[in-house]
Amino acid sequence: MRLLHNRGFWRVTLGVMLIPLAFIAFWPSPVDQPVQGLLADILSFLHRQGIPRWFNYRFVEASANVGLFVPFGVVSALAFPRKRWWQLGAFGLFISCCIELGQFLFLHNRFASPVDLMTNASGAVIGSLIASVALKRLEAHRLSAADLQ
Template sequence: MFIPLALIAFWPSPVDQPVSGQLSVVLQFLHRHGIPWWFNYQFVEAAANVLLFIPVGFVGSLAFPAKRWWQIGAFGLLISGCIELGQLLFLHERFASPSDIVTNTSGAVIGALLAALAAQTQKRPAAFRQRASKKQ
């Protein structure tokens, strides 16, 4: 999980550079066929940043079950801040972005909340089985 994240984060050139032309063509096609204009390149980039960090939050919650969602979010903030700092200092074709930190952290929080929801749904069937066995 962390290897793909590291490859994307520290690739020497922007990872979307090879497909930016095709993405523009696809977005223009979608806009001509009824997709709203707010669904643009910036939206796709932000959504990709959120999606990239959902596994960080999910796995972080599973690895540290005693941590609350906001602590996992702070962990995502730390990782994202380190990535952006690394891009600023070492990758001259990339650029650090505060909005990337926000979207990455949001992804980590969403992942942590999804892990909490999954854990909660796993507990419910056990509680139902326990009550059912007591009734018999």
């Protein structure tokens, strides 16, 4: 339980998490390029099985962007416990803006996208809310356990 409240540990973890995030963001070609054909085949198969057409490549890509930033939001909430969910979402948006600007300026095979800004920030918000709820429940459980003693 002490580790959950160790802000220094979580701040270092957040810094370390930015390294693979930067590799994904600034890889010269889209990271899904090697599997685009396979993904298209899988989606086509799923559509033939009755999965709705809105479950398409854009949906999968947007979901992946949200999912990529959920851990970022969780760790940000642990690193900065006094910040509110919307402040952590703004932090995720800032990091996403840096990524998209870098892609726009330096990577000709990558495309900056406002949708990526929104999905990345959404993932950070979701992650921070998950961490907030989990921490409150753990604290309530700890207090009720202390009351029983």
